[in-house]
Amino acid sequence: MEETRPVKIQVRSLSKVFGKQPKKALELRNQGLNRSDILEKTGQTLGLSNISFDVFEGELLVIMGLSGSGKSTLIRCLNRLIDTTEGEIIIDGENIPTLGEKALLECRRRHFSMVFQNFALFPHRTVRQNAEFGLEIRGVDKVERQKTAQTALTQVGLDGWEEAYPNQLSGGMQQRVGLARALANDSSVLLMDEAFSALDPLIRKDMQQELIQLQSKMQKTTVFITHDLDEALNIGDRIVLLKDGEIVQIGTPEEILTKPADDYVRRFIEGVDRSRILTAESAMRPVRTTARDSDGPRTALHRMRDHSIDSIYVTDRDRRLIGLLEAEMASSAIEAKSETITNHLTQDFRKVPPEEPLHNLFAMFSDKSFPIAVVDEQQRLLGVVVKGAVLDELARAGEQ
DSSP: OOOOSOEEEEEEEEEEEESSOHHHHHHHHHTTOOHHHHHHHHSOEEEEEEEEEEEETTOEEEEEOSTTSSHHHHHHHHTTSSOOSEEEEEETTEEGGGOOHHHHHHHHHHHEEEEOTTOOOOTTSOHHHHHTHHHHHTTOOHHHHHHHHHHHHHHTTOTTOTTOOGGGSOHHHHHHHHHHHHHHTTOSEEEEESTTTTSOHHHHHHHHHHHHHHHHHHOOEEEEEESOHHHHHHHOSEEEEEETTEEEEEEOHHHHHHSOSSHHHHHHTTTOOGGGTSBHHHHOBOOSOOEETTOOHHHHHHHHHHTTOSEEEEEOTTOBEEEEEEHHHHHHHHHTTOSOSGGGOBOOSOEEOTTOBGGGTGGGOOTTOOOEEEEOTTOBEEEEEOHHHHHHHHHHHHHO
């Protein structure tokens, strides 16, 4: 699906070399040598190599890879905690690598908040005081910063814990404080570096779901770093997959699963429960035929017979789904001499949005085996899903 949101961050041809001879390392890279060869010949570590991607406004972009892939280096290059060796990072027209010290500080304050793996809370400060710390540093009036911090704490579910201290909180609650502090700063981009990695699995899952819910409300541009594929697939709008400092693939979770770029990605996604990632859209089929709400029962029944089906979805002139007509009800309408079918429709069928996970669809198939309707936000009929298509889609994904 083509992206229509504006671009918030542009990363172009970004590279980072750790060592005192970065130009030599890049020259060897340009000659075709890989990271390990460059390290052996020069002692320089090619942390990132020729990285290019966009982050869209309101997107939750996940950057993932195994240890040493360069993901944490990359996120620190975005706000220039680490200086780049070459390339551009442009946010709202500003090229971050070229900014002077004062302009960089202002850029960070305006654009970036960061949530770390280790919570980074002050033990001697209360929850509220921790949440308002960034505002305090910026010189925001006490009353205003307390009000802003309280709003952020409410957003992350910490009402009633304002006067508690970090050592009185669970790990998940401490991370919520860190998230509230970042939200209180009201920066345009949220950077999260392995933010949930220190939490136990159950709390981690809860935090992922809370982040998804928060993101759906706030639409905050977020860059999330993780080494966990399940986490990336669960929360990401798109995923940037890194290996040895280079991008292997960029795509939606569904694209990563169904169209892996190479054998490395195929090995990476082995064992993933695809039914929880693939969506109704992936298994959706075109509607063989539909009836219009203005049709008579004979016309609708004729269409059913032509396509060897015993039920038909009925739409209005704008293709909005109105109901479903069964062949038996069409015959009854003919006997009753009804001129239209609108009074003979049933609502006893299932409809889902395109992004509905496949694993939710299995329980939706009724004994009558009506195909599941896939509709957009305006209730327009996009296609249908039959049980066999769900199984086929999962089988194809498993063969990738």
